[in-house]
Amino acid sequence: MRSLSPDHFVALVDFLAAHVIGEAARDALLTEAFYQVDPRLYHSLDQGGAPRDFAMRLVRSLLDYETLPTGEHALAALLEVLRAQVGTSWQAQIDDWLQQWGLASRHALAQEDVPALVKGGVASSLSLSAASRRRLLELLALRAGILTVLDRQTFLEDAGLAQFISKLPLGGSAEDFAAALVRALQQQGQLSGTGEPALVPLLRLLRERVVGHPQEATFLEGLLAPYEVGRPLKLFVSYRRHSWPFTHRLAEALSQRLQAEIFIDYQKIDQANFASSIEQHLHTSDVVLLVVTHDTFGPRIHEAEDWLRREVALARALGKPLLLISVDGQLPPPDSDLPTDLHGL
Structure with missing residues (x-):
């Protein structure tokens, strides 16, 4: 499928534009949809521009790209991620679009995929759902103590990630720095020295910073659990x-x-x-x-x-x-x- 009717195209662009207001939202969406299954597509997508311009460009790119290595259409993969973030009326609309366009919906988890999905937590790269990514970015901005450039350099050094200091924009708001940091670590994949996902040392240090906040600590423990040596x-x-x-x-x-x-x-x-x-x-x-x-x-x-x-x-x-x-x-x-x-x- 390489095209949509004009009405469907406009409706889809309007829907997407409302969910991609900021850089963090765009990157979280594209990371969840494509980073693990098709890094080439993820890196090819331009995340800049006004929300509506970005949405139009994204829809056209995904229509042209068509099928992911998984066999799923790229546009369907994007909509499946958004489906998990919206209310029931929009979920029904997404299902209707997918049906009209002849794109299979996969929001039901197939029971035979469960062991692979659970085991996926111990892969060489740490994948975050859109919701987990948003929460992690919030915790970084709130608890990591990264208000100044010096704070950010110190945080990276304390986490054992000093090699990223020269690769990151250290200015801007705490939220922007957090988004850039998480994106860079996910793109890195494994650390050459330890072989573990680059996000893991960041999560460990952040866990130390949330002492006294049990729900935040529990969230981080859940992300870290597959990477704690000797712990099933x-x-x-x-x-x-x-x-x-x-x-x-x-x-x-x-x-x-x-x-x-x-x-x-x-x-x-x-x-x-x-x-x-x-x-x-x-x-x-x-x-x-x-x-x-x-x-x-x-x-x-x-x-x-x-x-x-x-x-x-x-x-x-x-x-x-x-x-x-x-x-x-x-x-x-x-x-x-x-x-x-x-x-x-």
């Missing part, structure tokens, strides 16, 4: 009882393919203190897997004491990465059919 990944599985046969097979498959501690509430649970035990395991988990079946979001989800609802809500409040495991193509309903603490799943 901790997975928490949330599910409905009727899906136990599938959940059991999933846990077995993950345990065979990952170095991970997998918690399911039928085991390793203190029955006398069930609630506190569940909460403790959630607090210490690195990733939460939610098995989505036909009754996951049934009437019980609106009950305040529903354990699945409580687990998912707490995981989100703690900033835990949440992966949805779709069984037979099941998806979460629109926000209008969910309690407010589960909106945006």
Whole structure:
């Protein structure tokens, strides 16, 4: 597909322009959509200009580029990232566009991809979701103490990243410097000396700077967990009882393919203190897997004491990465059919 109707083109440009106001937003969007799957495309995209000019140029570039190495159309990949950031009405619009343009939607996570996705956390480069990237940039600007040029040089030296001092624009706002720093570290990939992702030492130093802020520390711990030597990944599985046969097979498959501690509430649970035990395991988990079946979001989800609802809500409040495991193509309903603490799943 190399073209859109004029009406569709204008509508898409208007939609994109509203979501790419600043440099950080543009880079976060393009990084999430293309950096890992097609670095050549990512580096070829000009991020400058007014929002509408950028959006028009981007749409034309992706239409001309067509297919990514994954087999997905580049425009579909971009819209899938945006789909996770907008409300249900825009999600429906994106789905409608993809259907009209004959582009497959992949917002449901295929269950066979789960081990690879979880294991992806220990790759040689550290990939951030758009939401995680935004939160990391906020923490850097707020907690890293990078207000002046000297502060920024010192921060890089303390993180063991002094080699980047000459490669970065050290002026500008803390937000702009944070965006440039994260972008440079992700583009670097691995550090030659240690072989670990260049973002890891930055995350470790930032973790030291957020002492006394438990939710921020938990967020950083989750990003760092796969790179802590000798420490297995901790997975928490949330599910409905009727899906136990599938959940059991999933846990077995993950345990065979990952170095991970997998918690399911039928085991390793203190029955006398069930609630506190569940909460403790959630607090210490690195990733939460939610098995989505036909009754996951049934009437019980609106009950305040529903354990699945409580687990998912707490995981989100703690900033835990949440992966949805779709069984037979099941998806979460629109926000209008969910309690407010589960909106945006």
